[in-house]
Amino acid sequence: MKKLMxxxxxxxxxxxxxxxxxxxxxxxxxxxxxxxxxxxxxxxxGKKTHFNTPKIESTGSGGxxxxxxxxxxxxxxDITNSSRAMKKSExxxxxxxxxxxxxxxxxxxxxxxxxxxxxxxxxxLTRKDxxxxxxxxxxxxxxxxxxxxNPYQKWNxxxxxxxxxxxxxxxxxxxxxxxxxxxxxxxxxGCKKIDWIKAMKKTDKVAYxxxxxxxxxxxxxxxxxxxxxxxxxxxxxxxxxxxxxxYSFLEQNDDKVQGSxxxxxxxxxxxxxxxxxxxxxxxxxxxxxxxxxxxxxxxEYLEEFTSEAAMGDNGYLLDKGLIPLxxxxxxxxxxxxxAGTRLVMN
Amino acid sequence: xxxxxxxxxxxxxRYAREKRFQFYxxxxxxxxxxxxxxxxxxxxxxxxPAFSITEILLxxxxxxxxxxxxxxxxxxxxxxxxxxIDYAGLVKKSLRSQFPEATKRKDKKLLYRLMSGSAEYELxxxxxxxPGLIDGEPLSIWFKADDDVDTFYKLKRNTxxxxxxxxxxxxxxxxxxxIRTALNWDFxxxxxxxxxxxxxxxxxxxxxxxxxxxxxxVSLPVGIAAAIYLEEFAPQNRLTDxxxxxxxxxxxxxxxxxxxxxxxxxxxxxxxxxxVPLVGGLVLSLITLPTIIISSRAAIKxxxxxxxxxxxxxxxxxxxxxxxxxxxQAMPGVLTGAIIGMAQALGETAPLLMIGMxxxxxxxxxxxxxxxxxxxVQIFLWADSPESAFTALTAATILVLLxxxxxxxxxxxxxRNYFERQR
Numbered sequence: 090m091k092k093l094m095x096x097x098x099x100x101x102x103x104x105x106x107x108x109x110x111x112x113x114x115x116x117x118x119x120x121x122x123x124x125x126x127x128x129x130x131x132x133x134x135g136k137k138t139h140f141n142t143p144k145i146e147s148t149g150s151g152g153x154x155x156x157x158x159x160x161x162x163x164x165x166x167d168i169t170n171s172s173r174a175m176k177k178s179e180x181x182x183x184x185x186x187x188x189x190x191x192x193x194x195x196x197x198x199x200x201x202x203x204x205x206x207x208x209x210x211x212x213x214l215t216r217k218d219x220x221x222x223x224x225x226x227x228x229x230x231x232x233x234x235x236x237x238x239n240p241y242q243k244w245n246x247x248x249x250x251x252x253x254x255x256x257x258x259x260x261x262x263x264x265x266x267x268x269x270x271x272x273x274x275x276x277x278x279g280c281k282k283i284d285w286i287k288a289m290k291k292t293d294k295v296a297y298x299x300x301x302x303x304x305x306x307x308x309x310x311x312x313x314x315x316x317x318x319x320x321x322x323x324x325x326x327x328x329x330x331x332x333x334x335x336y337s338f339l340e341q342n343d344d345k346v347q348g349s350x351x352x353x354x355x356x357x358x359x360x361x362x363x364x365x366x367x368x369x370x371x372x373x374x375x376x377x378x379x380x381x382x383x384x385x386x387x388x389e390y391l392e393e394f395t396s397e398a399a400m401g402d403n404g405y406l407l408d409k410g411l412i413p414l415x416x417x418x419x420x421x422x423x424x425x426x427x428a429g430t431r432l433v434m435n
Numbered sequence: 436x437x438x439x440x441x442x443x444x445x446x447x448x449r450y451a452r453e454k455r456f457q458f459y460x461x462x463x464x465x466x467x468x469x470x471x472x473x474x475x476x477x478x479x480x481x482x483x484p485a486f487s488i489t490e491i492l493l494x495x496x497x498x499x500x501x502x503x504x505x506x507x508x509x510x511x512x513x514x515x516x517x518x519x520i521d522y523a524g525l526v527k528k529s530l531r532s533q534f535p536e537a538t539k540r541k542d543k544k545l546l547y548r549l550m551s552g553s554a555e556y557e558l559x560x561x562x563x564x565x566p567g568l569i570d571g572e573p574l575s576i577w578f579k580a581d582d583d584v585d586t587f588y589k590l591k592r593n594t595x596x597x598x599x600x601x602x603x604x605x606x607x608x609x610x611x612x613x614i615r616t617a618l619n620w621d622f623x624x625x626x627x628x629x630x631x632x633x634x635x636x637x638x639x640x641x642x643x644x645x646x647x648x649x650x651x652x653v654s655l656p657v658g659i660a661a662a663i664y665l666e667e668f669a670p671q672n673r674l675t676d677x678x679x680x681x682x683x684x685x686x687x688x689x690x691x692x693x694x695x696x697x698x699x700x701x702x703x704x705x706x707x708x709x710x711v712p713l714v715g716g717l718v719l720s721l722i723t724l725p726t727i728i729i730s731s732r733a734a735i736k737x738x739x740x741x742x743x744x745x746x747x748x749x750x751x752x753x754x755x756x757x758x759x760x761x762x763x764q765a766m767p768g769v770l771t772g773a774i775i776g777m778a779q780a781l782g783e784t785a786p787l788l789m790i791g792m793x794x795x796x797x798x799x800x801x802x803x804x805x806x807x808x809x810x811x812v813q814i815f816l817w818a819d820s821p822e823s824a825f826t827a828l829t830a831a832t833i834l835v836l837l838x839x840x841x842x843x844x845x846x847x848x849x850x851r852n853y854f855e856r857q858r
Contacts (some may be wrong), residue, residue, distance in 0.1 A: 128795040129629045135797055142797040144806045316819055337821040344594040
C-alpha cells in the first residue's frame, strides 16, 4: 500500500514538474560521425561556461534529421549533426512542420580509410579497384558492355599490380553513415571511371545508382557492425583482410594498422584537408534559430564550436581527428553562424 | 531365457548408458564453465589498465606575479580575482620551468600535450578551496597525464600520437621520478568525458540506480497485484484466458518494441522529457512486468491447497487468506522473480535507444528527471569511441556491471533463504 502511494506521488510530481519545465540543457541529436567532435565541444563548453553540458545523442544523420524536423518547442532537439548535407526532402519536411529558420554550419571534413594490418604490405588502390572488387555487379571481364555478378576472388584479378590475396573487406553495415559515404565516394567514384556506366547516369539514373551503390553479398565484403574498434581488432588477427573506417580510428591505431594509398594519396591529415585524398566527406550541423532565444547557451555553444580554439588549425577538434576547413572558409562560417544566416533550398 | 537373464544381459548396457550420460552432463557443465572463465579472464585482463592512471609531478609557483595578481600585498584577493587567474597558463608555465630546453614553438606544443586538460581545472579547484595557498611555497602536485602518454607509459604502446620529442620528455621525467602510475579514483567519481583519463562511470551508475528505482516502484506493486488478482480472485473465463495468453506473449516481445511504445506513449503523448530515468524506468518496468507476474503466479499456485482450506475453515475471509497465509508462503518465489526481472532490466540498452538515453551526458544525474544514461549504454558508447584508452574503460565498466548483477542475484538467493526459514 505504501508503495502504491509512493508511485502515485511520483507520478503527480512528474506531471507538475513537466508542465513547469522549460529546458535549460541544449539537446543535440544526429550523426555518429560528428558525435565524437560535438561531444568534445560540449564538454569543453560545459567546463568553461556556467551553462549545463549539452546532451548529445547519436542517432545517425537520417534519424537526427527526422527528430530535428518534427517541430519546434522544448520537446524537439535544438541541433542536429549530419555527415552529409541536408536533403531537399528533409528541408521540405522541416518547413512543413514549422522549422523554417535553420542555420547550416559546416564543421570540417572526415576521411574514410581502407586499412590493413601492419604485418602485411600496404595496398595501393584506386577507386576503380575498389568498385571492381566490392560491387555486386561489374562490367563483363570480356570487355562487352554487359554486367555480370562480381566474379573476382583475388585482388590481382581486379588489378594485376595488386597482390594475389583473397578479397576480404570488413566494413560497416548499410545503416551507417560511413557506409553511405563509402558507397558514394569510393564505389560511385570508381564506377564513374567506366565510360559506358557513366553514360547510363543520363539515360537511366535509377539503374546507374543501383550499379554504383550495391555492395556484393557473396561474403567477400563482410559487415562487421558499427563498431570500428572491432574492425581494427579483426584486422590485427587477419593480416589478409582490409577494413573500412574513419580517419580518426586509423590515427589512434596506427601502431597496428596502416591505411592504403588511394590513387597515389596517403590517408594523411594534410592530404584530406587539401582535398587531394579522394575519399573524404564534409560534416555539418544544423541549428534551429527559433530556439536560440528560448534555450539558454545555444549562442555560446555555437561560438565555442566555431572558435579557433576548437576548429582552428591548432584546435582541440583536430586532436580528435577532424580535418579543418581553410582559414577563409572558417572566417566566413563564423560570420554566418553568429548572424544566424537562414538556409534556403529550392 | 527367463526374465532375470534378460535383465542381466542388458545390465551392462544400461550401466554404460548411464555413465555416458553422466559424462555428457559433466562435459556440458565444464564447457559452460570454460567459456565463463575465458570471458572473465579476457575482460579482466583488458580492464586492469583502467584502474590505474599515469600522473606527472609539477612544481606550481604560488607567488602573486606568477599567478598574474597584483603584487601589492596590501590588496586583498577576492573570489573574482581568483576566478580570473589563467590556470591553463600556470600549468604551461610549470611545464616550461621543468623543461627549459623546450624553446621552439613546436617543442612547447608537444610538451603541453603531455598533460591532461583536467590539470587546469584541478588547480583552480585547489586554489578556490584554499585561497591561503597564494603567496605560499610553490606547490608540488601530481597531475594526470594525457591519455596518449598514459597508454604509452602504462601499456608501452607506441602509436604515432606520441612523438619522439615526447618520448624524451617522458624518459627524463622518469629518471627524476616525476612520473608514476596511481589508482584511478576518477573512474568511480567522475561522469562521462571524451578524454579517457577524465572519464568515469558515476553518471551511468547513478543513472542505472534511478532508472531501476522507478522500475522497482512501478513493476513490483503492479506485478504482484496483477498476479494475486489473476490467480486468486479472477473468474475463469475467456477474458482471463485472453489476458493470460497476452502476458505470456509479452514476455517474449523484443525489448526494442517497448522502447517504441515508450516513445509514443510517455514522450509523445504525455510529453515527458527525453533521456530521463523516469521514462527509462517506466519502459523497463513494462519489460519486467510479465516476468514478475508469471513468476509470482507460479509461486502463488505452488502454495498447498490444504493451507488455504485450513484458513478458510477457521473463518478467514478470502482476502485474509491470501494476505495472511498464501502471500507470505509465496514471497520467496515472488521476490526471486522480481530480482531476476530487475537484473534483466539492468542489462537493457535497446529500448533506451528510442527514448534518448543513449547519449553523451557529462553531468551526474541528481534525480529521476535529470538527463542520464545507464551502465550498459555507457559500455556501448565507450566501445565505439576512437581513443584506444577507452577499450580498457569499456572492459572495466563490464566488470562493474557484472559485479552489480552478482550482487543482485546473491540478494535474490539470500532473500529466498530468509523467507524459507520464516515459514
